[in-house]
Amino acid sequence: MPDAPAAGDGPRRDTRGIVDASGLLSRVRFRRHAAAAPLHPYVEHYWLIDWDLPEPYATHVVPHPSVNIVFQRYATEALETAFGEVAGVGLSLFTQKLEGRGRVCGVQFRPGGFRPFAPDRPLSDLTGHRLPLDDVFPHTVKQAAEAVTAVLSPADEHARVAALDAFLLNLAPTRDPQADLAATLVDRIRGDRSIRRVDAFAREEGMSVRALQRLFSAYVGVGPKWIILRYRIHEALERAESERDVDWADLAATLGYADQAHLVRDFTTTVGVPPTAYAPH
Known part of the structure; x- marks a missing residue:
């Protein structure tokens, strides 16, 4: 896999794939962070979103040809939940309704970069699907549950990034x-x-x-x-x-x-x- 951009270059800054990017960015805090150096061959970047909305907002994304691991926490008057999932490449426009308070911490893998984390699973099996972490990594059920808390709980976003690094490094990918x-x-x-x-x-x-x-x-x-x-x-x-x-x-x-x-x-x-x-x- 080609080397990722140098750490000094940082994650990309474009908004490609986001429909009405200006509308989304006016309502949420959106940031990208680089992964730890050993993960650069596999990870495009981390993406973090936080919101506290007086009115619901629907965001739309034209997906990249990338797998994402997504940790999510939502809190509305009716529901509070936190979970992690693996999102295969989306074939159609992805729409997500944001309301109340919430936080998402995602890992966007480089195209091809997720396969070393699940070497026995063709990536086409994940395409168009969103699966719980423990469905994709059944041998790490306890670690996946702990990662949901470790990634989503810290107020400091650098602590969230460190938790993402720790979770991925623990999966011990091997270059393919x-x-x-x-x-x-x-x-x-x-x-x-x-x-x-x-x-x-x-x-x-x-x-x-x-x-x-x-x-x-x-x-x-x-x-x-x-x-x-x-x-x-x-x-x-x-x-x-x-x-x-x-x-x-x-x-x-x-x-x-x-x-x-x-x-x-x-x-x-x-x-x-x-x-x-x-x-x-």
Whole structure:
């Protein structure tokens, strides 16, 4: 797996994948933190959210091709609960209603980075599912329960980060060359707009299309075609979030679409509204 960015670079600061990012960030405290150095090959970043809302708010996210471990605590007039779960790659728009007071501490793994923590489980088994920690790590039931308290209880967010580090390090992941390869290939797709066709990409990497698909299914959880499309939509969504007058025809060409209509179709299917109607400002 390629080395993660240097610690001094810190976690990424973009809002890719968050629908109406400005609306969310005006209502919650959202931060990202780097994991401990031994976890950099596996973990993209930690993400922490705290809120205390007078009115409910629904947040929407276009998921990344990443598995997340999520520790959550909610407190409303009717319910107070705390739990941890493993969230496989989400295939559709994820919506979460936030109300009352709450806290979420999440681990976003690098694509391919979760497999070393569950080496006997193809990542496609988790895709589209959210499972309790002890379903995925049955040998650590006690530690998982303790981690929920250790991660969610501290007022100091650095203590929460330390608890996340401790939980993951206790799982003792081992580097896997196939996971490394999957991560490298997904990073290439994320950073190279010229990668538009799976067959051409596989050929450039000296692989058959079938071998590439099998690798991504087992180590990422979704196929290369899905990832190419998802990163296109992430970029289109961020442009819609940050610019008032997006040239959609030009953006469609930049992202490798045959025409604007194809971008509009994919954006609408994924986000729920056409790009011209998406106006979070």
